[in-house]
Amino acid sequence: MERLRQLAVLALVFLVAAGSTCSLALASTDAGELSTKKNQLGDIQTQIEKIRKTVSKYRTEEKNALVALQKVEDKLETLQANIATTDRKLRNAEKQLTQADADLSAAERELTRATREYQASLSGLENRLTELYKMGPGSYLELLLSSQDFADFVTRYQFANMIVRQDAESYLRLRAEKDSIEERRQDIAERQAQLEKSKREIALLSASLDSEKKRVEQAMEDRAYYLQRVQSERARWEKELAEEERQSRELEKVIRELQARLGKSGQLTKWTGKFIWPVTGGRISSPFGWRIHPIFRDRRFHSGIDVAIGTGTPVKAAADGYVLMAGWLNGYGNTVILDHGGGLSTLYAHNKSLSTSAGKAVLQGDIICKVGSTGFATGPHLHFEVRQDGSPRDPMSLMPAR
16 A cells, blocks of 8 residues: 555656656747747848838939839929910911011002002103104194183183193102102011011920920820839839738737747746836937937837936836847847736847846846837937837836936
């Protein structure tokens, strides 16, 4: 009976030892897988950061291309308005020139008619003067002296003077009409010459505007093509970014599940105590929440707080925990991530140097790194984050008053 009791005790001890060994083995496997997943997450986050920079670059190029295209469109609109105005001027000049041609033709006809009448009148007057010359002075005197009486003498005298006066008046009238028509024809010819000059100038301006319009249209076509390419590239990179972020979320979910399993396995006790400040002194240079990024100059969510303090200042664990990661994490630079159980974790970034390594257990107040400005940083400071199940929390809600 005693022998059986001893065997039973031995068996119980073996089973307990075996169970403990199994639990440790499972915990060790989970811890190893967690470390692997953390590394994968770090790689994905590095890739996400690169893609975000590329997307930001294409967004900037797209914005600049849109501005340039709008300028070209505005210039083309102005050119089209100028071309329309020039076309109206050209049509008006052509209309005036057509009217001037018609006026000039009419004036030429009037001048031809007046010249013909003037020549006829002048010829008649010359013929009469010639006949009078041939007849001599006596003929005119004979005409008067052959009058039958005084009344007939007066009549013949008046008739002769009337003929001479009418010839003179007709000559002067036709000469004045001819001169007037000649002057009008000259004015029309000058106006026609001026209109021809204006037409040539407007035609040159129209040709210049048409040429400029073609250049602007080509520039607009080129910029539209460039904008289309930029938008296509931006869309492609945004799609890739969305895929990388999806993978990151899935990996974060796996990490949270591993953290939960590690907590249940007894390897990591959930922290329920008070946090302490990771550094002594310094000032809060950037709080938790939305802000303009100091490097990328765009609006981003700041998932922690920044404490500006001198390079080399010791950084302490805010609470007991397990080192999930200690190494380079893309934009965070030299980084330490502590798991405090129950999905609660803290992150310490931009460090000059690290004083711990992944897999180690740390106690509250242990020095885990030293302040620096590695990664995306504008100066020495500690970037401190608190996350619950992967989601950022405002660290100030958990920290004691300073």
